[in-house]
Amino acid sequence: MPYVTVKMLEGRTDEQKKALVEKVTAAVSETVNAPKENITVFIEEMSKNHYAVGGVRKSDE
Amino acid sequence: MPYVTVKMLEGRTDEQKKALVEKVTAAVSETVNAPKENITVFIEEMSKNHYAVGGVRKSDE
């Protein structure tokens, strides 16, 4: 605990994901006073045709 | 805000997904009095072997 889920469009590099997970874990650990080894991060990717703001999908913009 | 997630079996056409996102956004906007541009929709697809009702997966029916 805590469990963190980051949902974002696909397309980030593996290096970006690795850094994302490290920095988010550090940010959570520091602010809620939890040991890093207790923190879990999940990345969830979505494609542009499955994500819409204002009723318009990113694939239709 | 609001954030809407629609989880469904894979297999819908791109036109159906486009219409889904438009109509759901309109329905939410109209009923909770939120401007359309503030509404986000995510589509999540699942495969038949990852979805079960009554203990039986759709792929096993």
Added chain:
Amino acid sequence: MPYVTVKMLEGRTDEQKKALVEKVTAAVSETVNAPKENITVFIEEMSKNHYAVGGVRKSDE
């Protein structure tokens, strides 16, 4: 199927939630060709201190 989750700030009236569920169900049924009785809607409410855009919670604006 489908399963729809609507996540929004608390504060909507019961009438708004009732209408939301009806209209969203109709929008999904019409666009993905699913019978209404197969559609499930979940409402999830969040408080202003648990929701942030741009690093600032709604309760801190």
Added chain:
Amino acid sequence: MPYVTVKMLEGRTDEQKKALVEKVTAAVSETVNAPKENITVFIEEMSKNHYAVGGVRKSDE
């Protein structure tokens, strides 16, 4: 109702997933007194580069 989501690393066989869904449905039915046909199970798989404990992804261990 209830709705059960099992999130796990990819790699389980189809037989394991079939058994998982059957046994979890039985466990829920028995303990919360719900008929099996009312219980839904979703499986969500994640890849090793999208899952981290302690800030380190499984793909980087």
Added chain:
Amino acid sequence: MPYVTVKMLEGRTDEQKKALVEKVTAAVSETVNAPKENITVFIEEMSKNHYAVGGVRKSDE
């Protein structure tokens, strides 16, 4: 890993929830060959006015 979420209407007793968590953990452990100590279970409760099937909330039936 795995992470299991059970979403259900509020109203179950504490004894039912305790048994639910035990039995679901055992079912997952047995079928996907994961040690029990690696399995996490979350319970999420919903109220009758936040849950609808067929466009009708449980609170309106």
Added chain:
Amino acid sequence: MPYVTVKMLEGRTDEQKKALVEKVTAAVSETVNAPKENITVFIEEMSKNHYAVGGVRKSDE
């Protein structure tokens, strides 16, 4: 985009939550190259009787 959900046991102070949201937003912005104003954070709290590791709820330990 991205959308970040932090799920944790209840009990953190409001100051901790405020800092959590700020630091996590910064960490995401920096690592995936997204402007802060596009990043959304949701906090979800759970109670000790709704969270179990190894089949034992935190409220039963």
